[in-house]
Amino acid sequence: TGFTDLDREMRGIAAGEMCLVIGYSHSGKTLTMLQMLIANRNKNVIYFVPDEPRTLVLIKLACVLHGVNAIDLERQVAADDPSAIELLKNTAVEYFPNLAVFDQSMALSDMEKSVAEVSDMWGQKPDLVVFDYLELLQGGGEDVPSKANTLKAWGRRHDVPLLVLHQTSRSSGADGKRMTISSGSFGGEQQATHIIGVRRKRFEIESQIRELEAKLDKSSASERAMEQLDLLRYEARIHAHTLTINLVKNKRPAGTLIDDIDYEIEEGSGRLTRLRDGELPQQFLNQIRQ
8 A cells, every 4th residue: 555554454455355545525535545556656557536637647646756746737737848748757657657547437337448448458457446436436326335336346347456435424524533434424334345544633623623712711711721722723733734544444364453643744745754653744843943
């Protein structure tokens, strides 16, 4: 996966297995998946992303890979800047020559054709198929469990590992709540061999701040409550720069689950860097030193 702790416990995604990456909207699922693609750039990967143009996928990969600011790169590409165009070409040809991205909305029959065509071109079946995200699957049923069953059966039929992004329900995933095995939106967890939870702690902290501020009457607020509010605001500044993952489900024999691990998100590029115990984001430290 490109995440050392997950790699140790998951020991890969086997052919016919499905790994879910779950999280609420804007929680960092795509950033997590991009990190996985970069870690597997020597593999033959097919990426189905029905709601995002492939050019944008390439820009995001280039930014994370090279530490480039996404807004700046998009502007340069729009202005036909030769260096920006060359950077994207180099990223596609040198770093991701075996990544096939399909950005159209496809029925399962179209996906079959796409996999067959790419497999013929490569002379082998894909090492990994990524689908972003489960709710956008066409022809797999109306509810999430049906879509998950359909996609898993499709992966087994093709004998390929599946990495599938899945958006949690509002009640399960909003406000940065910790991901659990029941955080999926009305199902999908039963079909997965592994479930990776992704969240932003800042949203949970900001929710707690709003709740506390609503309860406090500034004129009569206790000193303890004000100290709690100050602490939450301090933590919100720290986690404005973090993304948190955990391993929610692991059916690998003798495998264990993994509690929250924080990563710093590099502003602009989206590159993720592991924060060790007690380590603060460098961007936060830079701010308080100014």
